[in-house]
Amino acid sequence: xxxxxxxxxxxxxxxxxxxxxxxxxxxxxxxxxxxxxxxxxxxxxxxxxxxxxxxxxxxxxxxxxxxxxxxxxxxxxxxxxxxxxxxxxxxxxxxxxxxxxxxxxxxxxxxxxxxxxxxxxxxxxxxxxxxxxxxxxxxxxxxxxxxxxxxxxxxxxxxxxxxxxxxxxxxxxxxxxxxxxxxxxxxxxxxxxxxxxxxxxxxxxxxxxxxx
Numbered sequence: 001x002x003x004x005x006x007x008x009x010x011x012x013x014x015x016x017x018x019x020x021x022x023x024x025x026x027x028x029x030x031x032x033x034x035x036x037x038x039x040x041x042x043x044x045x046x047x048x049x050x051x052x053x054x055x056x057x058x059x060x061x062x063x064x065x066x067x068x069x070x071x072x073x074x075x076x077x078x079x080x081x082x083x084x085x086x087x088x089x090x091x092x093x094x095x096x097x098x099x100x101x102x103x104x105x106x107x108x109x110x111x112x113x114x115x116x117x118x119x120x121x122x123x124x125x126x127x128x129x130x131x132x133x134x135x136x137x138x139x140x141x142x143x144x145x146x147x148x149x150x151x152x153x154x155x156x157x158x159x160x161x162x163x164x165x166x167x168x169x170x171x172x173x174x175x176x177x178x179x180x181x182x183x184x185x186x187x188x189x190x191x192x193x194x195x196x197x198x199x200x201x202x203x204x205x206x207x208x209x210x211x212x
Contacts, residue, residue: 010036013070017042017058017077021095022088029062029087038066041087043094044078051078061089106181110172117175143206151204155196158204162189 014032016025016039029039042060047053056078060067067082074080083089108129115125146152153161165186172179188205195203 006035012037013040013066014038015040015042015070015074017044019043019094019098020091022091025091026086026088038063039087040066040070041090042074043090045094045097046078057081059083059090059093061085061091062087103181110177110179110181113177114172114175117177146204147206151206153192153204154202155193158189158193158196158202162186162193165189 009032014037016028020028025041029041032039040060040062042058044051044056044058046056050056057080058074058078059081060074061083063085064082067080071080071082083093111129112122112125115122143152165182168182169179169186172182188208192203192205192208195208
C-alpha cells in the first residue's frame, strides 16, 4: 500500500498496528527504512472492538528511541507494551496470544453447541464455564514451567488425554455437534504417544510442536 507513496515517506514515522507474520513485518520495516522513514510495528490486543477495556493493550517493537518519542501520542489507542528492538517481536507475542484465543473461541462454540443440542440451557452452563476459567492461570503457570523443562506429559498422562479427547468426541457426535477441533486435539496427543513409543521416553506435545 505504501508503494504508491514511497516518494513521500522520507522523514516520516510509520506505525503499523495491523496483523502480519513476524518475518513479513521485518521485511516491511526494512523496506520503509530503505525509503528514509522510521517504522514502528505493533499488535493490538483489544477486548473485541473495545480499546478502552481494562484488558486492552498494544504490543510494540522496533527501535527504542522511536517508540519512546511517540509513546504518549500512541497511548490513547490502548496502553503500550514495548518488547524490544526486533521488528518482528510484537507480532511474535501477538500471534502467540491469538494461537491461544482462536482455538478457545472454537472450543467454547463447540461446548455451547453440545449444551444446546443436548437440550440444556446455555445460561445454566455459563456460570460453570466462567468458574472453570478461574483455573486457567494455574494451568498456564504450570505448563509454562513444564515447557522450560521439556514439556508436560508422561506416557500415562498422554494416554489419559487421548482417552479424554475420545470422550469429548463421542459426546459431541452423540449430540450432532461437529467434533473437528477435538479430533485435532486427539491427533496431537496420539502423535506425542507415537513419538514416545518410538523414542522409548516421554515426548510431550510441546516437544512435538517444536519439532524437537
